[in-house]
Amino acid sequence: MANRCRCINCITPPHILKRLLENPDSRIRDAALRTLLTTSRLRGERRALGLAAFAAAAPSQGRRTIFDCADSTSIRLATLARTEDGPNSRDDSVNRAFDGLGNTRQFYKQVMDRDSLDGRGMRLAGYVHYGVNYNNAFWDGSEMIFGDGDGVLFTDFTKSLDVIAHELTHGVTEFTAGLEYHNQSGALNESISDVFGSLVKQWAANQTADQADWLIGAEVFTPDIGGDALRSMKAPGTAYNNPTLGRDPQPDQMSKYVHLPDTDDGDNGGVHINSGIPNKAFYLTANGIGGYAWEAPGHIWYAALQASTATMNFQEFADTTYLKAGQLYGSQSSEQQAVLSAWKEVGVPISGVRSLAGTADRMRRQSPVAASNGRDQDEGEVMRQIQLLSGQLATLTKQVASLRSRPH
Template sequence: MATPSTCSFLPPQLLRELAARRPEASARLEATLVVDEVIRRRRRDTPAGAAAAAVASFTAARSRAWTVHDAGRGTDLPGRVVRSAGDPPSGDVAVDEAAEGVEASLALFAEAFGRDSYDGRGGPVSATVHYGQDYVNAFWDGTQLVFGDGDGEVFDRFTVAIDVVAHEFSHAVVQHTADLVYEGQSGALNESVCDVFASCLVQRRRGETAAEADWLIGRGLFLPGVEARALRDMARPGTAYDDPAVGRDPQVGHLDDYVVTAEDNGGVHLNSGIPNRAFHLAATAIGGRSWETAGPIWYAALTSVGPRADFAGFAAATVAAAGDRVDAVRGAWEQVGVTPAARTGGARGGGRDAVAPAPRRVRVVRSGGFAGMVETGEVDLGSDDPRCAEVGTLLDRVDLPAAASGLGAGPGRSAVPDGFVYAFETPQVGRVELPEHALTADLRRLAGLVLPEHRRDA
């Protein structure tokens, strides 16, 4: 049975970068990170029986293929019912955008891939909009789709781009098929196949061929004034944005450039550019309309691999499903440095390993989230930094090893798609990783003191 997970749209490194460059947005970003952690905790702490009951409550409305709720800028889910399948437009733009995106996603998977809803059994879809205060993310929490309104400064509402809705819906499909483990190459594949299906949906709605498509993910998500075409570019990873507010798109598009990192669950949002580009190359080499050509090949591969599939294993699955298009598919993977049917043995090339904390320094790193940004802060306990006293008191009070062992912390055990992960590095215990939902009040305060974007509220 698939493991429920929270899949949010913005990768953590983008949120961290944004906070570091725009301190005036720190309050909103802090709220987003805390809410994401609460959601992950809710999913992890919910007993299996309770989770089943929650699913049953949604299933009770099977006559409705989908329902859109309004959280009223709160965080209680699912919120007030506003619109269901068959209802006319509500007049609330976010509600109606979510409804349009869910209907389009259901149609794509049914008509192009022969799949009946995300679970393959006609499961009703629940979506919630107006989630949180200025919430700059979107996620699938294992039961429903949830969308924030953005911050009104850098990010627009997360329903404005229909591929954001499709991406999160696709995370639900991944959960109920391969259930790809969210770390390293399998985690990058998890992110990539969601972009693949989202791109297929956009191209299908526009009636575009693979050659005509722009291959952008999240176009329109950034507000005017931000130097960005979109959040990701499947054709040219690493070129989607370059702006002082958010930094430069860090994605890579070839295995030689694979980012080896302890952040972002092994760089899942950075390295997803490699299989993204492979799909673009395959689709354009095959020609025609991607949802009818390369898309079904990728869907067949997703339904045939296991949770720990790596790039080479997934590539081999696409080659096996390619039929008379095998040369185009194999060639696409080879152009990004992946050899199908031969395991890569892990990552290689220009990445970085985790940096051990310097003596007497406390370091906090936050990574993950839909945009995949990484933010780092540190405090030198031997300096005259005014934060030292409180940081020292908190370190005396918290038990990082116990928190980590209690949750099975670390990539692949506590990580969830698009979720935030905090790494605490101290002279006493070294590096300990915790998902956001595991942060106690003391740990949240510690992060708030050390991370730059938190200091305004600390």
């Protein structure tokens, strides 16, 4: 795909690692420095390799293979640790990575009817024990990489199912919308991964939306501090607050959007920070609908992702979720109203709702004869016409987004 992301998608935000460079503990400081330097080198390599590095593997029904890097940062030197048909490993990290890849694969197959990341059975490869005290996990466009953490503020990244599903979902995004990894489209890219990372965890635990903790990376982040995480979808900006790391900078409302430089140092325009806004919109949608979040809310977001363009911004994505909710569950349905309310609460009101609602109102007020040119028109026909209007508006939205993405 022309729009596929050529970047390293890491779970640990750069602002956390930079804060750790100031830590008085040399173990923490050195681990953060090594993580930042290694990640920067990997980004440079990926940019140099370009699209060649992202050639899709041959279809293989999502077969899993886990490799052991043995503290090296060269995956070419990694040794085979476990295969789809092989026995369990004696290494817990290998088995956790294997199971996490499997849970994510099964979620997309059973819930979203998607065959692996690319929808065509792409092989899933994972590499554990990457680097020394490496404080990150990432998807590099071809495989999943896990660090062991510094043992003080971070622990083995294979311990968090939502981290594994988050990173693999970057692959799903690459093969669908190809959301560009900067500014609002990049924040959406990160948010989509948080959404489906959390949904995989909730699905595996059979939790309803009100039972879930909506935390990302709680199992691997600050193991000696309870109740915190890398991010909170339920309450962005509250995931952590301590002297070592400072306060979680994520906004939960568009009025608090953080404007950062579109550079590596600026987190590509704050993609790990501003993702809090669409994260909160999904959380509110899921709780507004109730029940299992991977059902109606998850299907609405997945349909919106499939309909998105590479340069989608928050407003365009919000509008798309509203339209998809109408197409999947009916115009003015409780599901669509939950989407409408959620985006409004985070400061991204849906575009064109007033005119669409007015059209529906007028149609309902018309007499059966006038509305159908002499034929009786029941409520079902009215709703079908409203859904047709929603579809037409969705098409126009995509066309406008496409025009905006063309060079002038």
